[in-house]
Amino acid sequence: MPHVIIKLLPGRSEQQKAKIAEEVTKAIMATANCAETAVSVGIEDVASDDWTAIVYQPDIIAKPDTIYKKPGYNPL
Numbered sequence: 345m346p347h348v349i350i351k352l353l354p355g356r357s358e359q360q361k362a363k364i365a366e367e368v369t370k371a372i373m374a375t376a377n378c379a380e381t382a383v384s385v386g387i388e389d390v391a392s393d394d395w396t397a398i399v400y401q402p403d404i405i406a407k408p409d410t411i412y413k414k415p416g417y418n419p420l
Contacts (some may be wrong), residue, residue, distance in 0.1 A: 346372050347384045353397050354389040362388045395419065 348368055356364070365385040374382050390398050396419045404411055405420075 345382050345384075346376055346378060347386070348372065349386045351388045351390050351403070353392055353395070356387075356389075366415065 345374060350364060350368065361366050365387065369383045372378065373380055393405075401417055404415065
């Protein structure tokens with residue numbers, strides 16, 4: 345039962361978010377060998393001013409063993 349949470353800066357349309365969820369679902373199905381009905385995808389908008397506190401520090405810095413694709417930026 346994969347559940348993916350994607351955090352983005354605001355500005356993507358609902359159509360773009362739906363397409364992102366669709367493509368992520370396809371990738372999960374192909375690589376985790378699961379059915380589409382098992383996959384859920386959430387997308388959260390995070391303001392640029394809040395990114396470091398809400399995303400970078402708690403989700404990236406604090407959980408390095410869970411990051412399989414590291415970001416190419418460092419806002420600290």
